Amino acid sequence: MAELEIVFWNWWVLALILLVVELLAPGFFFLWMAASGFVTGCLLLLIPVLDIKLQVSIFSVLSVAAITVWKLYGKKHPITTDHPLLNKRGQQYIGRVFSLYKPIENGEGKIKVDDSIWKVHGEDCDVNAKVKVIAVRGTVFDVERVE
Numbered sequence: 001m002a003e004l005e006i007v008f009w010n011w012w013v014l015a016l017i018l019l020v021v022e023l024l025a026p027g028f029f030f031l032w033m034a035a036s037g038f039v040t041g042c043l044l045l046l047i048p049v050l051d052i053k054l055q056v057s058i059f060s061v062l063s064v065a066a067i068t069v070w071k072l073y074g075k076k077h078p079i080t081t082d083h084p085l086l087n088k089r090g091q092q093y094i095g096r097v098f099s100l101y102k103p104i105e106n107g108e109g110k111i112k113v114d115d116s117i118w119k120v121h122g123e124d125c126d127v128n129a130k131v132k133v134i135a136v137r138g139t140v141f142d143v144e145r146v147e
Contacts (some may be wrong), residue, residue: 006052011041011059032070036062090118090136097146103127104143111141 015037022030040059044050050058085092093113101117102110104125110117111131122131122143131143 004052006044006055008041008045008048011037011044011055015041028070029067032066033063036066088136090139090141093118093133093141094136095133097130097132098143099128099130100125101127103129104131111143 015034018030018034018037022028022034036059039062040055043058044055098111098113100109100120101112104120104122107121107124109120109122109125111120112118118141119139120131120133120141120143121137123145125131125145130146132146133141134144135142
């Protein structure tokens, strides 16, 4: 049985495939693996006698190192945004006052916010009582009565 022979362009094809996967599943994970494949191919181009085990080892070490460095960089430099509440819809209502849509009975009621009805927890109150949102737990507002 013939021994498997991998040439430099095989690593470049792998790098290209990993780049396509990165386009389909973004997150920078496959990008660093693609870069490692490209570097491994370049090393094989310069040193064509590298054993397959050594090639795979180089690819693996470079991939793990690149991904680890990227994760550490991401922790030290988090992404900032000018819309921190964009995907946290309920958080934008903290501090606002609303009228009860349904009375709070046994600690549960409902308020109408814009075009939605939200479940609320708080002390018992009648319909149309004014309540202030003090916290959000998932899709439930914690409210307190406003006098």
